[in-house]
Amino acid sequence: MKLVLGLEIHIQVNAKHKMFCGCLADIWQAEPNSHTCPTCLGLPGALPVPNFEAVQKAHKLGMVLNCVINTNSHFDRKHYFYPDLPKGYQISQYKEPLCGRGCLELNSGYCVDIERVHLEEDTAKSFHADGKTLIDFNKSGIALIEIVTAPCFGQVTDAVEFCKKVQDIARVCDVSDADMEKGNMRLEANISLRTAEMEQAGILPTYKVEVKNINSFRFMEKAVLFELNRQTELFDSGQTPKQENRGWDEKKQGTVSQRTKEEAHDYRYFPDPDIPPLHFSSEYIAKLKQSLPELPHQLKTRLVKDYGLKPASAEFFVSGLGIELVPKFERVAMLTNDPVGTANVLINKAGLRTSSSEDLAKEVVQKRSSHTLTVSELTEVVSKVIVANPEVVANYKGGKESALQFLVGQCMRETQGKADPRTIIDLLKQTV
């Protein structure tokens, strides 16, 4: 049996205010129920008014995910009953989401098929203790972006890579801290299995198991693998898995059925009459596109091309914590004229990452001298680079100065920065 995996990623927007009211959205470590108002508490007569900042941020994320930006959009009401949903409906988007179909390329070149990116309001936070449900409405109404992919993943590693990329993008674009521990990025995996024949014919399974509220990439990997086994065993014993919601239980190291007393879902979506429709001009879309920062894949290409970093080193700087180190990397690389050495120090010496650029530069230079290769070792490297780049060498001979820079970069890369660039330049000039 083959895995069929689709994802729903929820990302809390780091807008100043909540999605439909004036409450501040920064509720981290706040007293329970201290950030509520009639609107996000769902009191009778209170009304929602949408937050433009959140709309723009959702659009930015959609743009980076290469989604169609819909010129007409509106909010719908999605009905279900749960104590953490104060109005008995969630203001969400169904028929006209902010962003339609998109795609994101993984390192392997595989394109993840994105169905939509829409905006909605977060629910409150509920705890379950002693047969009671306790609710803190601070989280209620915070702007939440939902990214829905097609059931397009056949491997859990691809799904994890996609989630990490989305996390990086959200941070780079200042859409969200996307901190999974704080719960401002949450994953849901729709998992089912199908036969190889079904896969070939492009037929989807008739059921899906929805694993909700996964709050780490590791748990997602575990949950999917657990489901893969569980569902395989069910098929082996002649059963088809039930369509249901499950949750990852870290203690039990498995997914468990989340059967609630609530009724079967029929969300009864309809356009929210409290909120007039939204229209987006091509000028607005173009302007927002221009404001997008350099994206992880663009940065990676630049680090490899302009600084001569190896793709693996460049990857460090475009994902996770590495993104924050990019400005420092660029400054120190300029100071030392040694990008590869700078990268090595930043990647390998975590303790030095908070040092000043000047101190780091000293470290890079010192490291280089202590590791400096002998001239004979260097001569070997230089010859190798010259043989490998005949065209560049020819260009240099033809008088193109920048070609020499490239060759130096290649040598530095080969030696992992353990060489003095000036020695290399001398050697290159001699040899050529």
Place this chain on the structure above:
Amino acid sequence: MPSHKKMSAEEIVHIAGLVKLQLTPQEVDKFSELIPQTLATIDVLQELDTIGVEPTSNVAGLADVYRDGTQSTTLSQAEALANAPDRLKGLIATKGVFDRS
């Protein structure tokens, strides 16, 4: 034109579940007749040709209305909790939602 036969008790109970209502057997019986009767009165809409007509959900003719960032009507914790019948340590409490059976 759709027909509107008496609805089954099961259907009525399902609809009631959607809006979280517990109906008495008498109400189930009443609604199983009343809903089809009401639907029959709505059938008059089928007389009108609406091909190519856009649905209207907003008659004020407004669009693109956003909150001006300054407005806030945030309540204190005491105000937020004041009307809740059950509460515990700053939280609003209700009976558990998980089915323990």
Place this chain on the structure above:
Amino acid sequence: MTKLNELTVKESIEGLKAQAFTSVELVQACLAEIARLDGYIKAYIKVLAEEALAAAQAADEQIRADPEIFNQKPLLGIPYACKDNYSTKGIETTAAANILRGYIPPYESTVTEKLKHGVSTDASDFFVTRNPWDLSKVPGGSSGGSAAAVASHMCTFAMGSDTGGSIRCPASWCGITGLKPMYGRVSRYGLISMASSTDCPGPLTKTAWDAHYVLQVIAGKDSKDATSSNGDVKALTNSVAGLRIGVPKSYFAVDFETPAIKQTILDALKTFEKAGATLVNVDLLPPKYAVAVYTVIQRSEVSSNLARFDGIRFGQSRNAFGYEARRRMMLGAYTLSAGYYDEYYTKAQKVRTLIVEGFKKAFSAADIIVGPTMPNLPVPIGMLDSSPIFGELTDMMQLPGSMAGLPVVSIPCGFVSGFPIGMQLIGPHFGEAGILSAAKVFQDTTNFHLQMPSGIKELT
């Protein structure tokens, strides 16, 4: 001599300005009338006597200090009654429903905030309110408490809300002026939602001039209601000369339970003609389609709006819902549910478009449209509904205006069997001043609006 509680808003302000009487005296007159009559009529759910007197005293001090203060606080010191579905901070607000028993809102609705210089008493139809013209009859709903309070002069004016005729129907049956402003003209923030796409806060008054005056205070864009609109309320004019009054044949072709009502309206049209207006025929869809559209949309929106009543953050558990609410939610859940949504909800929204477009076309030929408000006289208390859409059938003339979000005013235009008859004047978007000017001209030349229910005069 006219008693103070019988004065209009206009007369009351003139008297206060001239210091002919005080706000305290106005409030006392209303409270005395409430004490005398409300045991019979049951218009009020709660009378905020102490609060009203304190507010009146404060108003009197301000008026003494500055008689021109009405320029800033147009309704200062005027006693009004408010339907109990406006959120009032610190004052129990129940919408006359058990589910909200005990609910004390922590916030104020935009409308009551704007009226805060007035003196509020809290009206409701929690109980069976009775029609001042005949205590065995209903006043009409659902702003019946507000209408009965105005008609029996237990207040100077009242606030109601109109979803599908709930201001105009009781205004018609109680013989007063009831204005449903254009949808979005007055903020809904803090008004407990019934059908969000048609709910309109509006005043119930003794005259068209008063309705216009109150509208000026409560109208306007509210940053807390995304569906509210900007736009000035234009001044009233004193003439209908040259006014094109549209007469929709389809509104006169319906089955009048009391045919004399039709004749009363036709007579009123002649009054307009005599005053210089021209009558023109306009084609509008028969009201029966608006009845069906309204039934689907109101039930759907009600089923959604009542979902927040879960007894967790406020109010009682969902078991406290009465039969009427259950009935509406059941149908709404059905018409919105998977598999039926397009057949009912989408179809209704499309027909709604036809209604809107029909009005647009009609308003190219006419400045205002006039028709009957109700096709029947007030019904006896306790009369069982003969149809699952009984309310919609009696309100049918009002539903097209509601579905299109148009401003409509109902004013008394005659009497049949001792009951006041209401005529409704429908205007285009932002056209309140047009319909209220016509209504004022009608009231300037007739005295139907000055009649008082005689049956309650002798009650003690």
